[in-house]
Amino acid sequence: MDSYERQSRTNVVIHCLICKSQDFFVRDNPKRILGILYLGLSLGCAYWTYGVSMLIGLFLFKWLSHRYSKITICYDCYTKYYNFPVNPLHKEYNLEFATKKEKEIRNIRKLPNLY
Numbered sequence: 001m002d003s004y005e006r007q008s009r010t011n012v013v014i015h016c017l018i019c020k021s022q023d024f025f026v027r028d029n030p031k032r033i034l035g036i037l038y039l040g041l042s043l044g045c046a047y048w049t050y051g052v053s054m055l056i057g058l059f060l061f062k063w064l065s066h067r068y069s070k071i072t073i074c075y076d077c078y079t080k081y082y083n084f085p086v087n088p089l090h091k092e093y094n095l096e097f098a099t100k101k102e103k104e105i106r107n108i109r110k111l112p113n114l115y
């Protein structure tokens with residue numbers, strides 16, 4: 001079973017669909033911040049709603065952080081993959097690795113024009 005077949009079967013990101021690179025990093029989805037906003041709002045309203053709003057806020061916070069947990073991003077073309085199970089091989093953003101990647105891309109661009 002090759003990696004393309006495995007990717008379509010397990011739904012885990014193995015290679016990029018745009019540039020076919022296999023280098024990815026994961027990070028928190030910025031939409032999770034919305035959950036913190038709802039939680040803060042519900043805490044602010046808790047006095048007038050006798051604490052019922054806190055339950056709703058807590059539920060929204062939990063739901064949003066579960067729904068938008070992590071996103072996988074390609075190092076080469078920065079394509080973002082939402083709502084995919086996280087591949088355990090993918091780590092957080094590594095600056096050293098990204099710099100190496102960037103140099104590789106620049107070297108390709110520096111090649112003389114052959115026509």
Ligand SMILES: [Zn+2]
Pocket residue numbers: 016017018019020021074075076077078079
């Ligand atoms: Zn890519």
